[in-house]
Amino acid sequence: MQIQDLPYPDPGVPDARSGPRFLWWLGRNQLRGQLIALTWGLVHFVSVSSLPFCVGFAVQAVVDRSGERLALAGGLMVLACAGNALGDTFLHRAAVTNWITAAARVQQLLARKAAHLGSALTRRVAAGEVVAVSTGDVEKIGWFVEAVSRFTAAAVTIVLVCIGLVVYQPALGVVVAVGLPVLAVAVLPLLPRATRRADVQREKAGYATELASDTVAGLRVLRGIGGEELFLDRYRRASQEVRHAAVHNARMWSLISAIQVLLPGLLLIAVVWYGVHLARQGRITVGELVTVYSSVMLLTYPLRHFEEIAMAYSFSRPSAKRAARVLSLERATDAEGAREDSAEPSPGGGRTDSAGSNAGSQPGGLPSGDLPSGDLPSGDLYDPVTGLLAPSGRFTAVVCGDPDAAGRLAERLGGHPSEAGTPVLLGGVALDELPLDRARTAVLVQDKDPVLLSGTLRDLLDVPASGNVRPDEALAAAQCEDVLAALVQGSLDADDPMDARITERGRSLSGGQRQRLALARSLITDPEVLVLDEPTSAVDSHTEARIAEGVRELRAGRTTVVFTSSPLLLDRADRVVLVHEGEVAAVGVHRDLVHEEPRYRAVVTRETEEEAAALSGVLAEFDADELNKLDELDELDELDELDELDEIEETA
Numbered sequence: 346m347q348i349q350d351l352p353y354p355d356p357g358v359p360d361a362r363s364g365p366r367f368l369w370w371l372g373r374n375q376l377r378g379q380l381i382a383l384t385w386g387l388v389h390f391v392s393v394s395s396l397p398f399c400v401g402f403a404v405q406a407v408v409d410r411s412g413e414r415l416a417l418a419g420g421l422m423v424l425a426c427a428g429n430a431l432g433d434t435f436l437h438r439a440a441v442t443n444w445i446t447a448a449a450r451v452q453q454l455l456a457r458k459a460a461h462l463g464s465a466l467t468r469r470v471a472a473g474e475v476v477a478v479s480t481g482d483v484e485k486i487g488w489f490v491e492a493v494s495r496f497t498a499a500a501v502t503i504v505l506v507c508i509g510l511v512v513y514q515p516a517l518g519v520v521v522a523v524g525l526p527v528l529a530v531a532v533l534p535l536l537p538r539a540t541r542r543a544d545v546q547r548e549k550a551g552y553a554t555e556l557a558s559d560t561v562a563g564l565r566v567l568r569g570i571g572g573e574e575l576f577l578d579r580y581r582r583a584s585q586e587v588r589h590a591a592v593h594n595a596r597m598w599s600l601i602s603a604i605q606v607l608l609p610g611l612l613l614i615a616v617v618w619y620g621v622h623l624a625r626q627g628r629i630t631v632g633e634l635v636t637v638y639s640s641v642m643l644l645t646y647p648l649r650h651f652e653e654i655a656m657a658y659s660f661s662r663p664s665a666k667r668a669a670r671v672l673s674l675e676r677a678t679d680a681e682g683a684r685e686d687s688a689e690p691s692p693g694g695g696r697t698d699s700a701g702s703n704a705g706s707q708p709g710g711l712p713s714g715d716l717p718s719g720d721l722p723s724g725d726l727y728d729p730v731t732g733l734l735a736p737s738g739r740f741t742a743v744v745c746g747d748p749d750a751a752g753r754l755a756e757r758l759g760g761h762p763s764e765a766g767t768p769v770l771l772g773g774v775a776l777d778e779l780p781l782d783r784a785r786t787a788v789l790v791q792d793k794d795p796v797l798l799s800g801t802l803r804d805l806l807d808v809p810a811s812g813n814v815r816p817d818e819a820l821a822a823a824q825c826e827d828v829l830a831a832l833v834q835g836s837l838d839a840d841d842p843m844d845a846r847i848t849e850r851g852r853s854l855s856g857g858q859r860q861r862l863a864l865a866r867s868l869i870t871d872p873e874v875l876v877l878d879e880p881t882s883a884v885d886s887h888t889e890a891r892i893a894e895g896v897r898e899l900r901a902g903r904t905t906v907v908f909t910s911s912p913l914l915l916d917r918a919d920r921v922v923l924v925h926e927g928e929v930a931a932v933g934v935h936r937d938l939v940h941e942e943p944r945y946r947a948v949v950t951r952e953t954e955e956e957a958a959a960l961s962g963v964l965a966e967f968d969a970d971e972l973n974k975l976d977e978l979d980e981l982d983e984l985d986e987l988d989e990l991d992e993i994e995e996t997a
Contacts (some may be wrong), residue, residue: 348445355609356453358949364666369720370488371447378446379494382439388499390647390894391430391900395425397639398513404630407477412603416976436498442768448487451668453545455479460673461781463761464792470671477554478671482664489654489661492992496654506640517620517637523643524612529651531608539601540659548662549590553583598656605652609645616641617921678760721787722779724772726874728758732929733922734908737772740897742935743802743908746925746948748879750794751908754924755878758906759790771874790873793879795863797851800831803843805862811871814899816843819868822895823861824888831858856883861892868896874904881911910949912939923948 360370372379403418455478459466466475485669503525507524573719603965620634726735731754735741746753756762758769767775776784779947786809789959806816818828832845835853839845850860864880881889888914896905908913915935916920923931923938924946938945 348442351449352453352822353450358451359454359672362670364662364669367665367669372493375443375447375490380441381882382443382494382933384437384497385432385436385439387430387501389436390498390502392425392428393643394502397636400639401632401636404635405630408631413959440495443491444487447490448483451483452479454672458676462674462676464756465761469674471555474551474555476558477551478667480704482667483663485661489657491601492654492657496650503644503652504776510637510640514633514637515627516623517616520616520619528608529610530647532604534657535601539597542597542689543659544663546590548595549587555761556580556583585764601652609648611643632723633763640668699896721873722774723770723873726758727770729767731924731927735904736888737904738902739919740905741920741922742915743906744910744923744945744948745908755790755876757910758876759788760784788874788876789867790876791867791868791880793862797847797859797862799819799847799849802845802847805847806866806867806869807819808870810869814871818899819865822868824891825861828858828861860884868899876906879909884914890915
């Protein structure tokens with residue numbers, strides 16, 4: 346794989362059981378690149394190591410006054426220098442290629458996993474950790490993968506040089522052959538401690554990254570509550586902990602580096618002293634002494650790669666562990682399916698013919714059967730766990746007292762459950778059994794905090810869609826007129842709102858403006874089923890009423906499920922469902938449930954138990970006719986309130 350061929354058509358299935366296994370898998374999948382780097386590494390290191398033999402040969406030729414051998418030595422040195430230059434150039438090229446391709450493979454794997462898990466990823470792994478893995482950790486993993494080939498070439502070169510010295514000059518060659526392995530393994534006892542310190546540094550750096558990411562994401566809220574200094578102090582403390590850990594880690598690596606300098610120096614002194622002693626005895630020539638001396642001096646260069654590979658592994662192992670942790674995550678339905686390979690077909694499997702009639706049924710009157718390949722399911726959306734039913738083509742509102750439970754239910758309705766269980770059915774077809782892309786095409790879930798990517802508004806609204814809803818229609822339904830004006834005002838070079846720039850995560854917009862743009866983006870897709878989780882929680886009442894009407898009109902004939910406790914949205918829903926303690930507790934329309942269901946009224950009106958008891962006593966004194974009159978008065982009051990809001994808006 347060359348850099349120009351990236352990205353990979355298929356990055357493969359990683360071995361994410363542990364960090365070392367993941368590194369081993371990466372190395373095996375880049376075997377060709379590793380062999381190329383190893384070949385050029387051998388050319389480079391062998392050329393460098395052959396220079397001492399050429400120099401010693403030349404010195405001895407001068408001592409013997411042999412011009413022929415001196416010329417031969419000069420020719421050999423030219424070849425060695427050419428091999429050194431050629432090998433170094435292509436070794437660097439191959440090493441960088443291995444680094445970049447390994448990092449790209451890991452990034453593709455992380456991107457694929459993020460797309461597969463969806464919003465479940467940030468619930469199981471902190472967003473800051475995901476950022477740290479996809480940036481700094483990826484670089485360290487790539488560093489280790491490319492360093493392996495250079496280390497292998499250096500180790501092979503050292504072995505070859507030791508063998509050559511033993512053959513060339515046995516007396517000094519034995520000293521070098523014994524001393525070099527000792528130098529190579531001298532730092533091994535220090536590596537576990539260095540690795541632990543590197544782990545601590547990476548852990549603290551990851552926490553600081555998470556804290557910084559969370560602080561920036563919630564900067565607007567922090568400013569609103571005056572919490573900037575509090576979080577700034579937290580980040581200062583985390584930053585200082587990272588600094589202390591880095592200094593503590595650097596001390597160990599400086600000790601390892603010192604040993605890597607000290608021991609070769611001692612070996613060089615020993616070789617020179619012993620060589621001079623042998624030369625004075627006449628047992629070796631001057632040329633042989635120069636050759637052995639130069640060889641030991643130049644071998645310190647490949648020996649440095651032993652320190653580098655140790656450092657690369659120490660830094661990449663925790664990074665690989667974090668990456669493997671993210672890559673090992675599975676959707677709850679995938680994990681359940683892996684444990685039940687031979688499970689019987691789901692009782693919710695349904696068959697729907699081309700005319701939309703049901704070819705089977707299950708408890709509750711729901712269809713059952715299989716979906717023809719390539720078709721998207723359609724029909725009622727049903728959750729067997731809670732008993733929630735959203736009829737096809739209707740606007741269903743869901744009221745849930747627990748916002749977290751509402752978020753989990755919304756994700757389960759989209760086929761993304763956080764826990765394994767009975768699958769949600771769409772037209773009798775289990776969403777969990779559909780391919781992920783088809784399930785997401787059939788059911789779109791917009792969560793509480795949708796993300797706006799940076800770019801132009803045109804780019805933001807350029808999403809996979811049916812083509813039945815135009816951008817202007819979606820923007821109008823989401824009441825984005827003031828948002829468009831604000832975008833044009835904030836973009837000096839954009840006259841068309843569609844060309845206006847949106848900052849990262851839409852931070853230049855208010856919470857309500859971000860919600861409306863995200864809603865418009867969801868409406869453009871025009872899915873078979875649209876699930877909205879608190880889509881107007883940051884919008885004022887007047888705009889919220891208009892959004893409710895706009896969504897209802899635009900989604901006419903399509904299934905829409907809205908999780909909300911807003912009376913304005915609930916009043917315009919065809920069907921309202923109260924989910925209490927994980928089960929459907931009441932079904933009806935808003936006006937009836939407000940008067941008849943105390944639990945519903947407590948969630949929607951935020952009334953206390955004392956207020957509910959007092960209201961029940963008052964209502965008990967009225968008969969049915971009087972209650973109907975109160976309903977009519979409520980309708981008139983609401984219309985008067987909307988008229989007043991219209992007048993205020995026109996005056997403004």
